[in-house]
Amino acid sequence: MSRKVGIISYALEGFHGEVKMSSDELVFTAVRAALRKAGIGRDSIDAVAVSSVDAYDGITISNGLTAPAAGGYEKDATRIQGGGLSAILSAYASILSGSAELAVVAGGDAVQYDDAVISNASYDVHFNRGSGINNVQSCALVATSLLNDGIATENDFALVAAKNYKAGMTNRHAHIKSGYTYKDVISSPMVSWPLRSLEIAPVSKGAAALVLASEKKAKELAANPLWITGIAGGSNTYSGSWRDLLEMKGLRKAIGTAYDMAGVRNPIADIDVFELYAPAAPLELAYYEPLGLCERGNASTLLKNGIKSAGREIEVHPYGIKVHDREIAVNPSGGALCNNPGNCGGIYRAASAMEYLEKHDHARRGVVQDSDINLGFMGETYHVMILEKETR
Numbered sequence: 249m250s251r252k253v254g255i256i257s258y259a260l261e262g263f264h265g266e267v268k269m270s271s272d273e274l275v276f277t278a279v280r281a282a283l284r285k286a287g288i289g290r291d292s293i294d295a296v297a298v299s300s301v302d303a304y305d306g307i308t309i310s311n312g313l314t315a316p317a318a319g320g321y322e323k324d325a326t327r328i329q330g331g332g333l334s335a336i337l338s339a340y341a342s343i344l345s346g347s348a349e350l351a352v353v354a355g356g357d358a359v360q361y362d363d364a365v366i367s368n369a370s371y372d373v374h375f376n377r378g379s380g381i382n383n384v385q386s387c388a389l390v391a392t393s394l395l396n397d398g399i400a401t402e403n404d405f406a407l408v409a410a411k412n413y414k415a416g417m418t419n420r421h422a423h424i425k426s427g428y429t430y431k432d433v434i435s436s437p438m439v440s441w442p443l444r445s446l447e448i449a450p451v452s453k454g455a456a457a458l459v460l461a462s463e464k465k466a467k468e469l470a471a472n473p474l475w476i477t478g479i480a481g482g483s484n485t486y487s488g489s490w491r492d493l494l495e496m497k498g499l500r501k502a503i504g505t506a507y508d509m510a511g512v513r514n515p516i517a518d519i520d521v522f523e524l525y526a527p528a529a530p531l532e533l534a535y536y537e538p539l540g541l542c543e544r545g546n547a548s549t550l551l552k553n554g555i556k557s558a559g560r561e562i563e564v565h566p567y568g569i570k571v572h573d574r575e576i577a578v579n580p581s582g583g584a585l586c587n588n589p590g591n592c593g594g595i596y597r598a599a600s601a602m603e604y605l606e607k608h609d610h611a612r613r614g615v616v617q618d619s620d621i622n623l624g625f626m627g628e629t630y631h632v633m634i635l636e637k638e639t640r
Contacts, residue, residue: 262454332594355592416582478510
């Protein structure tokens, strides 16, 4: 008999540009809240997966502090370096294998760091690092390719950013709630052509925690658990041509595997909400085609189906895009432009998708996409997860 894994609770702590608590204090606070919400204590946990990156924490083996804070003392505790979904995949595997019935996934971000220096250090020391390239510049190169291939324009970049900022205004967890308009974005300073300052995600601080459960435990503890019906990862090569990297083969592999697991045949008809990790606005447009929302080269048209013109002002659809008169929410949380924690970003996006599915009766399935491109491109790893609620 196949086993099912569900998520029975979540908790978020933060998010701001800086916080007074340390990473372990943030993680402890979020995990304690998630366990209380699930109606269980630390003794009930069988496994803990912590998402953390040494570069973001300022120390090596940073899970030495955060794993105990997440309830991992004398438990099966694992530390995964990635965007957050990789830690969820680890906990999912523990439950699926039968070695755990209940698992906690958590991550926290508290340390202040120089984002450009940290991301530059992730590049190859012999061939790339010396050029000074960082994550913003590598995202700008992707944006340039979208312009050169006629997939999008600079106006489209500003439109997708404004869409997300508008959505973030209603997200109580968002770091940025300013609601920047299209005019604000398009007139913001150029940072690395063609990226403007308001098209680049901030560095956010906070914590996120989830409680995962086997089918038996999920049904015992939660009235309406959300089931993980598909989850997968895929990596790009570390070296090769820039064109190879732009194909995002790792992302396509993750999407295909997760869709197959969940039985998703037509994403437009089968998915109601997407929470996507795009630390620069143009990347969201680059994801539309691999996710099956449009054909190659039609990302701009898809975006504009959700945008209405009102005189000289441009009104941005509050959630996302419309396909065949059906609304599909894309980054209803505001996406990474409104909240971008390095360690726990994928966990936060999973919680955001859960919140959307819980609040909208019509919504049944959600997709969460994550990666470690906060450090920049080259050898990046992508993860994709399908969440589904039971229809009654």
